[in-house]
Amino acid sequence: MKTKFDWSALLLTILLIVVVREFSVWLMSLFGHPELGNLIGLGLLLIGLILVRRFGVIPLRMIDANAYLMRESALAFLPVAGGSILMLIVMGKEIPLFLFVMVFSTLVPLWVYAKLAKRWL
Template identity: 60%
Template sequence: MDWIKTIDWKAWLATIALIILFREGAVWLMSQLDHPELGNLVGLIALLIVLVIWRKVHKIPARIVDTNNKIMKESAFAFLPISAGSLLMLVHMGAEIPLFLVVMVLSTLIPLWVYAKMAKKWL
């Protein structure tokens, strides 16, 4: 149980609270505008903008960056059910599969490439 003592609980709680506040605030705002399905995306973009502005003014604490890296590594397993659902959907698409794959590759690779460039430059 020594590993519990080594966890930076304040950084974990701050990081999770930041993510939840931005997501829930964006979902609420987009619900007011009759587009609740855009809440996650708006929250992500808003958090990114705030962090970029914060990065220009102050340095992001290393504790928060480390906690975020751990969350990102551990949350990769959350996407396995989504992948299985995508595979089932592909089976039923038939002739639309090539167009779907092009859209999926572009919408995944371009943001990942941009994120990698930003991470390399700013972190």
């Protein structure tokens, strides 16, 4: 049996994300760096979530709406993947150097993190 979806919680969640993001872009544009708005908005949402979890309870309907958004937004990364493939095609002879930098900048921090986690845990 399919249950009824809570559209008001979904719209409230989307509204919260959009308002915090737009506020952050506006705030960062006052400092001359509107490109940092998304990062600051993410930080504000994280701080807000930590405060709500510390002093209260997140409503279950908001958690369900967030889970729904996360499931459905996975397809939003397809245009990014297509764009990166086109960029790799254009790079031509620079691909080996690019792949070396990508592997090196990914594996070394993961290796260091694994060593630190093994030591501290």
